[in-house]
Amino acid sequence: MQRERRVEIQWLRAVAACEVVICHSSLLTKHFTSSVPIPAWYQPLSAIGVELFFIVSGYVICMRVGESDGARPFLVARILRLYPMYWIFTCVAVLAYLLNPAWHLNNFTFELLPMAKSFLILPQTGFPILGVGWTLEHEMVFYVFVAVMLLTIGGSNRAKLSLAWLLAGLGAVGAVLGTPPHPLIAGAPGADSTALLSHVFSPFMFAFGLGWLARVLEDGRSSKLWIDVLPFILFAIGALWLAPEWGRLPLLRIAIAALVFAGFLACRGRFADTPLNRLIWQLGDASFSIYLSHWFLLSAGGKLMGHLDPPDWLELPVRIVGVGASIAFGLVVFLLIEKPLDRKLRRRPATLPVAAPVPSAP
Secondary structure, three states, rough: OOOOOOHHHHHHHHHHHHHHHHHOHHHHHOOOOOOOOOOOOOOHHOOOOHHHHHHHHHHHHHHOOOOOOOOOHHHHHHHHHHHHHHHHHHHHHHHHHHOOOOOOOOOOOOEEEEEHHHHOOOOOOOOOOOOOHHHHHHHHHHHHHHHHHHHHOOHHHHHHEEEEHHHHHHHHHHHHOOOOOOOOOOOOOOOOOOHHHHHOOOHHHHHHHHHHHHHHHHHOOOOOOOHHHHHHHHHHHHHHHHHHHHHHHHHHHHHHHHHHHHHHHHHHOOOOOOOOOHHHHHHHOOOHHHEEEEHHHHHHHHHHHHHHHHHHHHHHHHHHHHHHHHHHHHHHHHHHHHHHHHHHHHOOOOOOOOOOOOOOOO
């Protein structure tokens, strides 16, 4: 697999994780203030870090998949990357429920099938036990498509380009005819469709496809760039033209996230070796732990604030402190749990060269 030192990718991971934490910071204040949790101008773009994560994932996975890679090793590597930490935090969520059943767990019940789907990261119509795990369901569907590509047509540049077109087509169908692409969007037509189809035909496939296509084009092996890009553009235009309002919103969010992504990629090579960039590198590596853990800290902090009942004017300071604490906590989780566990599972060496650190997988 190809590995590169890409500081701008680490910035994107860090920005995406921090934006999601900021979006969820209303958990800290909802028990003591009556102000609007999210400003009206920002509500359509709240948690856009998710779309940014998906684009980065498409890009990095394409960068790491080589022509000689097999489907089975790829899936095993992805499972080892996602499942252990996800299981840990899902178990924490179940334990919290056992200690206090009043703690909200997305209508969680001790039923075998929903619990199995949650732990196996299988598509569901609602939230899994660990609420933020809904995004990992889309990640796993994307990984399956990559594995099928490797199993059938291989990992050549032409095969990768075909997958980019397929992802765009799936995203277009999802935007026009599918179920709501985000669990928080309700009331759209087709909401009773099967969970698997709603994940396969999802506008989020556009996000994975954009990142994937960007890496294919970056390889620069094609002399007919416009032909390679044209099918993707046609799918996007068709989706925007035909989709209902709820289908166009995620496409707009993906487009904005893509502009952020493109902006950071355009700055490649301009990130000097500074203390700030070294910190961002750590935050980028810790982005998965930050994403999985932040809800617990913010929720617990919000319940504490509800008991303390501080004045409304403390809302902003509380949010700032809570967001900073959540990010720091996620970094500690990464250093003490995720990094050693990931190294052990992948049989990595104890140390890595300081001059060429290897970015963690998304």
